[in-house]
Amino acid sequence: MTIDTVTLNIIHNALTNIASEMALVMLKTSYSTIFNEGLDFTTVLLDRNGDLIAEKNYTPSMMGAIPHTVKWAVEEKGIEHFHPGDVLVHNDCYRGGCHLPEHMMMRPIYVGEQLMGFAGNIGHVAEIGGKAPGSFAADATDIYQEGLRLPPVKLINRGEYVEDVWRIVLANHRTPRNTWGDFHAMIGSLEIAERRMSELAQRYDPELLSQATSLLMDYSERRLRAEIAELPDGEYSASMLVEDDGVTADPFEIKVTIVIKGDEIIADFTGTSPQVRGPMNCTVVVVASAIYNAVFSITDPHSTIPRNSGCYRPITFIAPAGSVVNVVHPGPCVGGNTDLQPKLIDLLLRAFSQAVPERSAASSGGSSSNFLFGGVHPETGAYYTNYHFDGHGTGGTARKDGNDGEITRHSNCRNTPIEVFEGRYPFRTLEYRLQPDSGGPGEHRGGLSTTRTLEVTADEITLSCLFDRSKIPGWGLFGGHDGGLSELRVKRHGDDEFRSFVEAYHTVSPSKFTNVLLKRGDIVRYVTPGGGGYGDPFLRDPEAVLDDVRNGWVTCKSARDDYGVVIHDGGYEPVLDLNATTELRRTRTQAA
């Protein structure tokens, strides 16, 4: 059977559109803001071998899980385990999960008696039990403190609820109504996939579809191999320290060597620190996500290569089990996905910068700035929890400044509008803005971080935070400066100044703590980390610095001190002094 290019394109677009419609169902029918506002989920279609054939990837952080998790579940359970109408769920970190909150659901798709493939999705379920409301225990020392762990089990068996499993899940999540709604949003997206795939199979012979997806995978593999072959062969190494694990104040080290040989890449993390006590470990699919993200950023930044299992074939990796980049039982890992993964991408890009400096980027803020809270809502009397994240700055590149307030380097999520946030939760937003001078100075400036100030409007709120880069900033590249640090502070009701949580609550880490009790009138202010700059800031166009000052993104002091650009505060309109700038840059360069 031969397939012409036009038909191949039509089938590719049809599959991609099915994955997109699956995503739309999740967005429109979910209960939690992390789905319907944050878009923290991904939908996929797989062939009968469990190989990825199409995706709607809102969240690149799940990129590594996509080609592995469903396939591993099918292999472990055995194909004979599946029947029409089944839905299987799992969030087991040691079996292909990203971290416990992220649940994978899958459904076999049959046409008549014949297994055609699988539909799957991965979504961050906002509350799954464990020691902290919002299920982000920044001081967890094992997986059991992080929430309910589900190995691959059926939620739906031949179209019928498996009530015993549902009862266990709902009894262990703090907000079971949300779980019920979000789980059904995920199930609904699988059902729409099955319906659309059946329609597609009526239009095209299933064997032709199978052949087409195989050709598409081969095509993606060829395209990526061609891109990799353009990169200079060699070994490129980089390392970094991460400031703490939430349990001890000790830093730990990540090492990577990238080997480019012909049309293949190896990412080798041998030599990385053993897994740590706290939840900053990541799972093997998370490190895979970081690697795929970095490689695609370098080779295919505009996503022109169809994302399917074919484009993962030229990339291999070594993530030693039991290290901080591949946690084993019973190690905790909730922060590894959100706060180690972006730093792994940054580190990989730093290694790649030795090979292709023009395609790399300085470090991002490297943190999802996880802000979790819960309690009894004063208006409804109902128990609520929320998982909230905020944007950091991304690193400058050879072509442009970093992005401001992006959530995040790896997750590509949306922020929650203040109106929605305040409508649902007992906080009043006093301030939400970009943080001036938080982008690392450079020829291309690092992206700005964000500041948010919140006042508690309930009698009590239990707060947990998992931030990072409060001690070790994101790095600049090729003469660019480091990005701004993160900061978390609290002004307790009746107090006259903001204090760190170490001062106010005696937490071990200033950026990672669990179950702090806030009272009505307390005010929390946080600043997320900024991105590093790229290139010498003295090479930045003075007019661009003037624009930054006009916008309130860079202060006149930073313009002078970091960029050598003299800007006078001309009342309403800052004024660039070009002669003074030329002179200042000349003298500073000579002095250096």
Place this chain on the structure above:
Amino acid sequence: MGRWVEIQRSWHDTAVTNCALCGRLVPRRVWLVEFNGQELPFCNEECEGMYRDYWLPKYGPNAESATDAAASDS
């Protein structure tokens, strides 16, 4: 020379197997190969090959860097 082995676990056994090279989960069929009297689990022959051709020469007991360190110590 390696051999394919079906991992036999009862449903109440919660252990998992990871590849000795790449660290990925090996859910059901494992490629077992003996190195220095120890049987190592791999995803497949490709991981074994990479262990033999890349990892051991770079990090193993006879690695170039280990030889260099020994030479400089003496």
